[in-house]
Amino acid sequence: DAGVIQSPRHEVTEMGQEVTLRCKPISGHNSLFWYRQTMMRGLELLIYFNNNVPIDDSGMPEDRFSAKMPNASFSTLKIQPSEPRDSAVYFCASSIRQYEQYFGPGTRLTVT
Amino acid sequence: DAKTTQPPSMDCAEGRAANLPCNHSTISGNEYVYWYRQIHSQGPQYIIHGLKNNETNEMASLIITEDRKSSTLILPHATLRDTAVYYCIVRVKPNNTDKLIFGTGTRLQVFP
Numbered sequence: 001d002a003g004v005i006q007s008p009r010h011e012v013t014e015m016g017q018e019v020t021l022r023c024k025p026i027s028g029h030n031s032l033f034w035y036r037q038t039m040m041r042g043l044e045l046l047i048y049f050n051n052n053v054p055i056d057d058s059g060m061p062e063d064r065f066s067a068k069m070p071n072a073s074f075s076t077l078k079i080q081p082s083e084p085r086d087s088a089v090y091f092c093a094s095s096i097r098q099y100e101q102y103f104g105p106g107t108r109l110t111v112t
Numbered sequence: 113d114a115k116t117t118q119p120p121s122m123d124c125a126e127g128r129a130a131n132l133p134c135n136h137s138t139i140s141g142n143e144y145v146y147w148y149r150q151i152h153s154q155g156p157q158y159i160i161h162g163l164k165n166n167e168t169n170e171m172a173s174l175i176i177t178e179d180r181k182s183s184t185l186i187l188p189h190a191t192l193r194d195t196a197v198y199y200c201i202v203r204v205k206p207n208n209t210d211k212l213i214f215g216t217g218t219r220l221q222v223f224p
Contacts, residue, residue, distance in 0.1 A: 004155075033212075042214060042215070042216060043150075043156070043199075043214040044214075045211055045212065045213070048211070056211065091155045091156075093155070093156075100158040100161075101156075101158060101212065102158070103154075103155025103156050103157065104155055105154065105155060106153075106154075106155055
């Protein structure tokens with residue numbers, strides 16, 4: 001099993017640009033989570049899906065952030081427009097047994 | 113969800129047992145204790161979880177006090193690869209609201 005796959009691993013963009021982060025969960029997992037990690041705020045849950053349906057998006061910082069899960073094997077997190085304060089490592093995780101989440105390697109986003 | 117308190121950092125000699133404490137004095141009867149760790153530049157990794165009985169797996173042991181107000185994660189023979197930030201999390205038994213809330217954790221440094 002390849003584990004949770006995230007792309008790109010690194011993204012550098014200019015303020016105002018649209019950024020799309022991608023995640024492929026582990027096959028058979030029915031829950032998917034997007035987290036953001038910064039030095040100041042630690043690891044924060046942004047949104048999670050269960051059976052492709054968004055369950056809780058209360059952690060999404062503002063309307064510039066959106067997430068979709070069109071099918072069980074793919075999810076995107078989009079930031080439009082991006083700002084320097086969005087710079088962080090974004091993790092995707094998936095689970096099936098609901099207590100053991102498997103995290104991807106993360107996408108390091110830098111907005112200049 | 114109940115809050116947890118962990119020491120910010122600990123040291124451990126390679127080959128010795130690492131005992132990481134966690135205080136969760138406000139834990140409710142239906143809340144589980146979970147442990148994750150995050151090795152530098154990687155996503156968090158699930159270690160173990162428990163309700164009230166002690167638990168052991170291939171990675172670690174979890175000792176929960178009888179009153180459930182605190183617990184200890186034990187790495188029986190720490191290696192340099194165990195250097196990481198360890199997170200203690202408490203939350204209700206998994207259901208459709210499947211959220212992990214990460215605190216600041218304990219930074220464990222294993223030295224030769």
